Amino acid sequence: MESFLNHERKSLDKLKKFQLPNQAKKIGWVIFCIAFIALFFTTKDTNLKLIAKYSILIGLLIISISKEEIEDELIKNLRMHSFTFAFIFAVFIAITNPLCSYLANFVFTEQQEPFGGIGDWMILWLLLSVQVFYFGYLKKMHQ
Amino acid sequence: MKNRLKIERAILDITQEELAKRIGVSRQTINSIEKNRYIPSTVLALKLSIVFNKNVNEFFDLEENEKPTS
Numbered sequence: 001m002e003s004f005l006n007h008e009r010k011s012l013d014k015l016k017k018f019q020l021p022n023q024a025k026k027i028g029w030v031i032f033c034i035a036f037i038a039l040f041f042t043t044k045d046t047n048l049k050l051i052a053k054y055s056i057l058i059g060l061l062i063i064s065i066s067k068e069e070i071e072d073e074l075i076k077n078l079r080m081h082s083f084t085f086a087f088i089f090a091v092f093i094a095i096t097n098p099l100c101s102y103l104a105n106f107v108f109t110e111q112q113e114p115f116g117g118i119g120d121w122m123i124l125w126l127l128l129s130v131q132v133f134y135f136g137y138l139k140k141m142h143q
Numbered sequence: 144m145k146n147r148l149k150i151e152r153a154i155l156d157i158t159q160e161e162l163a164k165r166i167g168v169s170r171q172t173i174n175s176i177e178k179n180r181y182i183p184s185t186v187l188a189l190k191l192s193i194v195f196n197k198n199v200n201e202f203f204d205l206e207e208n209e210k211p212t213s
Contacts, residue, residue, distance in 0.1 A: 073168070074169065
């Protein structure tokens with residue numbers, strides 16, 4: 001039982017510390033930029049658009065989980081803050097956006113449209129983009 | 144929390160970059176500690192203590208309102 005718990009603890013520690021190397025960040029930015037440009041130029045092909053949209057998320061995820069050049073405790077602290085901020089921000093937007101669009105529709109077009117969620121892609125985009133950009137902002141603040 | 148990191152660094156006559164290298168952090172971390180924007184962990188404080196050859200509470204101290212009541 002003891003060794004099982006130790007093994008579990010070690011696996012959890014490994015998972016907690018998992019990060020991609022610093023070089024992966026550049027790859028992430030390249031994927032993000034190509035996918036972002038592709039999204040603007042694909043107007044008809046819905047499959048290509050979907051691939052571009054999810055490639056943006058993959059790019060952002062790689063950037064998000066890549067190490068900094070010097071990954072010290074300040075960076076870990078700032079990363080933790082950025083994840084917290086992004087989580088709260090995305091949840092807040094996901095909750096308030098349907099209500100805001102419903103009210104806006106009601107006020108400006110006087111049409112009562114049903115409540116609709118903002119979609120999984122938008123939530124993931126908000127989470128990742130806010131984390132990446134807020135982390136960058138925090139790093140700049142600590143220079 | 145207040146600190147005397149800048150003074151201790153001046154005594155040793157080393158730059159933020161050199162101190163950062165010695166304790167294995169970035170220059171930004173040293174700068175943030177000096178400007179009181181970041182409170183380091185115990186491990187980092189002990190590493191600084193070894194570099195400065197002083198006890199931790201000789202260069203880190205609590206503000207008056209942070210001190211526990213006796």
